[in-house]
Amino acid sequence: MEVVATLAGMSSSRTEALTPSQVRSARAALRALGRAGMAECDVDGQWAIRADASAEHAQSSATAYRCVHDQVVEERCEYRAGGVSQWSVQQAAELKANRAREQAWWDGLEAPERAERRRARQEEFAGLSVVEQERVKIELAERRVRAGVDEAARHDAWVDGHTMDAWVRRSIERQYRYQRLPEPLQQAKAAAWQRHRERFGIARGTPLATSRREHAAALPSTAAGRDEEFLLVDSGGRTTRRDVETG
Known part of the structure; x- marks a missing residue:
């Protein structure tokens, strides 16, 4: 399990103790490898890696790869032609809708609560370093730009x-x-x-x-x-x- 966690980037060392969350993730990865025929578990609960995947997994993986590949090729063609991909349109619509929900939530607050929240955030911002303040301002501005502002x-x-x-x-x-x-x-x-x-x-x-x-x-x-x-x-x-x- 430690080997899988390290190879998956969940842990930096095979000797590092795994957290409960990392253990669950590693077990899920091992089960997925088992279904693909790339790992097997013996009666003692020990996992071993197999060299080859099953034919079924190889076929399903190839099909999934072709779908993703075709989608990427299509989006690249649309981008180079000056068009806008459907994904970009959907993302922009969701960002605008999310901003509208946030604004509606803010408008629904009582004036004293809005004032208190604004004061608290101003104090929090004032306590940041110049570099941190600049980063926050950029993140907020880029978020508004993505929402069409x-x-x-x-x-x-x-x-x-x-x-x-x-x-x-x-x-x-x-x-x-x-x-x-x-x-x-x-x-x-x-x-x-x-x-x-x-x-x-x-x-x-x-x-x-x-x-x-x-x-x-x-x-x-x-x-x-x-x-x-x-x-x-x-x-x-x-x-x-x-x-x-x-x-």
Whole structure:
């Protein structure tokens, strides 16, 4: 059994102890080999490998191989001709249907639960390294692309979906956090975002975002000014300088 497990890639060594799951898988493999006439079990429960498969197994294997071979040849011809295989069509339809189910599930949650789930995932993401964050973003973006989503258009719509006040607040908060990162980490985050934009064709900004960026550029540019402006923004909107000074 250890030999079969090693040859099947379930174990790295014949002397390595098998887990219960690996034992079950190895036994299933041995029974399959027995049905094919390529192994046999004696009265003591010991398995031995036979050199040749049975004629029936050889014939069924050849038939199965021809079916797979013909399907691969057909799909290659469709691909080279610029066509789309039936498998690709079915896969795309299933991915879109699955995304629709996920969206329906999310929309069905109560607002407080959605907010809590979003907060938890944001905290989890923030705790990752730059490399791990980049990997997660790529995986999520590629998943959306496979489901038929235009990632660049989605990002532009998300950017333009902010109100002006929300955009300014977000810009201040991001700048505040970014300036407090060590310089090497700043560079790593900037490089990761640049790679992500290039990978998915995301523009540096929409016309609306450019206008907002010009507006944000008029905000305080010194570190002290940014800190003060950050304090002037609370969860309910923008407070006054007097509120801060007398609070």
